[in-house]
Amino acid sequence: MSRWCRRLTAAATCFTELRVEHRIVEFAGLLRRKGIRVSTAETIDAVEAANLSGLQRRETFKNSLRAAMIKRSGDVAAYDELFELFFSGVGELVKAAGESAASGMTPAEFQELLDDIARLLEGMDPELSDLTRALLMQDSGALEQLLRELRDSGKLPQRPGNYVPPALMRELLGAMGAGDLQEDFDRLLAAAEHGMSEEELEKLKEYLARRSRDLNELLKGMLKLDREQADHKENREQERDRLLEKSFYYLSPSEIKRMREAVSALARKLKNILAIRYKRAKRGRLDVKTTLRHSLEFGGVPFRLSYDRRRRERPQVVILCDVSDSVRNVSRFMLQFVHSLQDIYSKVRSYVFVAEIAEVTQLFKENEIQGAIQRAINGDVVNVYAHSDFGRAFKDFHRDQLEVIDGKTTVIILGDARNNYNAPNDWVLRDIRERARQVIWLNPENASTWGFGDSEMNLYSKHCDIVEECRNLKQLYKIVDILVAA
Amino acid sequence: MSSSARSYASVDAVQNLLAEQKYICDHNIATVVYLATQLGKPVLVEGPAGVGKTELAKVVASSLNIPLIRMQCYEGIDEAKALYEWEYAKQLLYTQILKDKISEVTQGAATLSEAIDRITAQDDVFFSRRFILPRPLLQAIQSDDGVVLLIDEIDKADAEFEAFLLEILSDFQVTVPEIGTIEAKRIPIVVLTSNNAREMSDALKRRCLHLYIDFPSPDLELEILILKVPEAGPALMEDVISLVQNLRKLDLKKQPSISETLDWTRALVIMNADSLDHEIVKETLSSIAKYEGDLRKAEKELEAFVQQRRAKADEPVVPAADGGGDLLH
Ligand SMILES: Nc1ncnc2c1ncn2[C@@H]1O[C@H](COP(=O)(O)OP(=O)(O)OP(=O)(O)O)[C@@H](O)[C@H]1O
Ligand SMILES: [Mg+2]
Numbered sequence: 081m082s083r084w085c086r087r088l089t090a091a092a093t094c095f096t097e098l099r100v101e102h103r104i105v106e107f108a109g110l111l112r113r114k115g116i117r118v119s120t121a122e123t124i125d126a127v128e129a130a131n132l133s134g135l136q137r138r139e140t141f142k143n144s145l146r147a148a149m150i151k152r153s154g155d156v157a158a159y160d161e162l163f164e165l166f167f168s169g170v171g172e173l174v175k176a177a178g179e180s181a182a183s184g185m186t187p188a189e190f191q192e193l194l195d196d197i198a199r200l201l202e203g204m205d206p207e208l209s210d211l212t213r214a215l216l217m218q219d220s221g222a223l224e225q226l227l228r229e230l231r232d233s234g235k236l237p238q239r240p241g242n243y244v245p246p247a248l249m250r251e252l253l254g255a256m257g258a259g260d261l262q263e264d265f266d267r268l269l270a271a272a273e274h275g276m277s278e279e280e281l282e283k284l285k286e287y288l289a290r291r292s293r294d295l296n297e298l299l300k301g302m303l304k305l306d307r308e309q310a311d312h313k314e315n316r317e318q319e320r321d322r323l324l325e326k327s328f329y330y331l332s333p334s335e336i337k338r339m340r341e342a343v344s345a346l347a348r349k350l351k352n353i354l355a356i357r358y359k360r361a362k363r364g365r366l367d368v369k370t371t372l373r374h375s376l377e378f379g380g381v382p383f384r385l386s387y388d389r390r391r392r393e394r395p396q397v398v399i400l401c402d403v404s405d406s407v408r409n410v411s412r413f414m415l416q417f418v419h420s421l422q423d424i425y426s427k428v429r430s431y432v433f434v435a436e437i438a439e440v441t442q443l444f445k446e447n448e449i450q451g452a453i454q455r456a457i458n459g460d461v462v463n464v465y466a467h468s469d470f471g472r473a474f475k476d477f478h479r480d481q482l483e484v485i486d487g488k489t490t491v492i493i494l495g496d497a498r499n500n501y502n503a504p505n506d507w508v509l510r511d512i513r514e515r516a517r518q519v520i521w522l523n524p525e526n527a528s529t530w531g532f533g534d535s536e537m538n539l540y541s542k543h544c545d546i547v548e549e550c551r552n553l554k555q556l557y558k559i560v561d562i563l564v565a566a
Numbered sequence: 567m568s569s570s571a572r573s574y575a576s577v578d579a580v581q582n583l584l585a586e587q588k589y590i591c592d593h594n595i596a597t598v599v600y601l602a603t604q605l606g607k608p609v610l611v612e613g614p615a616g617v618g619k620t621e622l623a624k625v626v627a628s629s630l631n632i633p634l635i636r637m638q639c640y641e642g643i644d645e646a647k648a649l650y651e652w653e654y655a656k657q658l659l660y661t662q663i664l665k666d667k668i669s670e671v672t673q674g675a676a677t678l679s680e681a682i683d684r685i686t687a688q689d690d691v692f693f694s695r696r697f698i699l700p701r702p703l704l705q706a707i708q709s710d711d712g713v714v715l716l717i718d719e720i721d722k723a724d725a726e727f728e729a730f731l732l733e734i735l736s737d738f739q740v741t742v743p744e745i746g747t748i749e750a751k752r753i754p755i756v757v758l759t760s761n762n763a764r765e766m767s768d769a770l771k772r773r774c775l776h777l778y779i780d781f782p783s784p785d786l787e788l789e790i791l792i793l794k795v796p797e798a799g800p801a802l803m804e805d806v807i808s809l810v811q812n813l814r815k816l817d818l819k820k821q822p823s824i825s826e827t828l829d830w831t832r833a834l835v836i837m838n839a840d841s842l843d844h845e846i847v848k849e850t851l852s853s854i855a856k857y858e859g860d861l862r863k864a865e866k867e868l869e870a871f872v873q874q875r876r877a878k879a880d881e882p883v884v885p886a887a888d889g890g891g892d893l894l895h
Contacts, residue, residue, distance in 0.1 A: 151771035447857075448859075537592045
């Protein structure tokens with residue numbers, strides 16, 4: 081290989097690397113827009129990883145980027161989807177369009193044709209457009225670049241259907257810095273007429289027609305791809321917003337599933353916040369008193385040093401969930417939420433009630449979380465078809481369980497306070513509050529209806545530190561903020 | 567500082583070398599291991615219990631023929647247990663033995679504080695490398711050749727410890743105030759594992775490559791079984807795997823993992839079961855289902871499995887071409 085040639089190859093590799101780098105940076109931007117956090121450092125890692133493991137094998141490329149940029153197993157599905165969308169996009173289109181370019185020719189014949197065209201192009205004055213040259217010379221790299229620039233320029237119109245009218249086609253070509261494609265072709269043919277045989281000329285004409293069709297297909301494909309990506313984005317965002325505001329009362333099974341995921345994401349977020357908060361503890365300080373006490377065993381020599389290691393106190397939670405028909409969904413998510421946080425709270429004890437009250441803590445120890453929730457609310461532990469009787473549930477709790485509450489306990493009560501005109505027994509709440517660190521009441525009913533009819537909310541809220549409406553995910557987010565502050 | 571001298575030539579090489587250590591891995595695992603060794607970055611391995619996270623670190627070490635240093639995390643682990651401790655007892659012993667020497671030093675001191683000053687001037691004798699007890703992190707940093715540093719079950723450690731670890735992992739050097747800075751000669755290959763008892767901080771994750779190991783596909787699991795429990799018959803292996811894979815689709819509190827598959831198969835082999843259609847099989851179920859609720863579900867699944875199997879066996883063999891006509895009469 082001549083020196084010149086080697087340098088050219090080096091430049092070409094460098095060019096591909098640059099392009100890949102550019103693409104990965106772009107891709108990281110896309111991931112971020114979809115809510116996956118990717119830092120700059122991680123993007124650089126991804127580029128290094130891609131260069132190391134090579135681009136030949138698509139699977140390896142995909143795995144490498146994922147290892148460097150996706151750090152949460154929950155994001156993997158979204159990553160896979162976006163990767164396909166992004167990396168199979170334009171490049172694949174160009175590749176597909178190039179496949180038929182040589183049809184009907186042997187590789188040698190095709191090479192010959194390309195050589196002829198290269199010669200013709202060189203003689204053109206003024207030069208033909210970049211697009212025409214890339215298209216005719218089968219330069220998929222350059223072609224891809226042009227198409228990508230077109231897409232990024234935002235000049236692709238949003239339009240339904242597959243038909244691309246000629247006027248739009250001209251417009252798009254213009255946007256890619258190409259004038260009339262036909263004009264370019266005509267000039268090329270005119271030049272070719274000198275020195276090319278009839279047969280060769282015919283082949284060239286066929287080739288031009290084919291490439292023109294290919295370009296047409298390419299642009300159609302681009303429009304479609306762009307549309308898909310836009311739809312995808314819109315769907316996800318809409319869905320998220322809708323879910324936020326959606327009342328817990330009316331959820332389809334698939335919404336319940338998504339809500340579950342949202343709730344566990346929320347729990348994760350909360351855990352992260354709390355983890356950051358715990359400051360890095362230095363090695364405990366020397367505990368002089370204990371050290372001296374121990375030293376007595378060794379004739380006054382402080383043979384064993386004691387360090388004072390204050391363990392942080394983790395809060396405890398007791399949750400009382402109304403599981404009557406009207407609020408069951410909310411209870412479901414609240415139980416899930418509280419139990420996902422097990423490791424932050426030193427103790428979580430849960431009770432469910434309608435009129436009877438029963439503890440379900442053990443259920444959560446023995447079963448996987450969704451199974452436990454299902455059993456807690458399906459009537460196995462308390463009769464869920466009874467008429468709600470908060471007063472009775474409270475009184476029984478007071479009689480049997482009051483001692484589980486102490487100064488470290490946050491008590492969360494979830495219910496609509498619709499007591500069917502039974503005795504409210506609000507004195508129980510007063511007693512609970514006296515013992516507890518704080519009492520929080522979450523009511524899944526619209527606040528404007530509290531206190532009307534058989535709602536005892538006004539009475540009960542007097543004995544609570546915090547009272548909040550809790551009807552949808554958005555409000556649950558707010559409650560999380562309160563819990564974090566607590 | 568350079569990364570480990572011994573390294574893998576390619577992604578495929580990783581796969582082959584690990585297989586030699588009896589570890590079967592898919593392309594993804596191999597890719598991440600390759601990248602981690604080449605880029606000198608730690609890998610955070612997450613996934614359910616028993617899918618081979620810890621084992622991965624071990625076989626990376628043995629396949630590269632370098633030592634493994636393991637640091638098991640637990641609640642309350644701190645710098646002293648992870649990095650180094652002063653050998654207090656040894657220091658004390660030396661002061662006792664060297665009593666005379668010490669009084670020599672303090673001899674003629676006019677005041678108590680002067681005596682203390684003189685002793686302090688000798689500090690570095692007692693606070694030198696001689697009296698340091700290196701724990702896993704320091705051992706890994708001090709080692710001359712490359713090592714694999716396994717930081718196991720990091721999710722069990724407290725968030726404070728994670729923050730401390732972060733510093734070590736970013737520059738692989740440790741400052742001991744009394745001695746100075748100790749810098750790694752070679753960056754160890756670091757593998758952190760987590761069961762996700764606690765979400766790791768974003769800061770830690772940013773510094774690591776990420777690998778999620780899920781339960782294996784049936785094919786992969788069969789390969790592992792063939793490799794690890796070759797004494798089991800092929801029929802038994804297939805039964806075990808299809809049942810275990812079914813169980814993973816249920817909502818269990820603890821899903822059976824590769825290690826449970828291996829344990830269970832070994833138990834079955836010991837009990838001479840050659841398929842799952844045996845009374846004794848039920849008694850061995852506790853090796854794949856550890857919770858009461860899970861056990862009940864597993865029993866049900868086993869019954870269904872066996873019944874289906876019998877139904878299939880009882881099905882009349884499809885009659886050959888000439889017999890087929892009978893049905894029409
Ligand atoms: N891919 C594999 N090939 C061969 N053996 C494996 C594989 N994966 C797991 N094993 C075997 O399964 C057992 C459990 O693996 P290991 O202890 O590494 O799991 P783990 O993911 O670290 O679990 P835990 O989270 O409980 O610590 C080991 O005996 C190991 O040999
Ligand atoms: Mg392990």
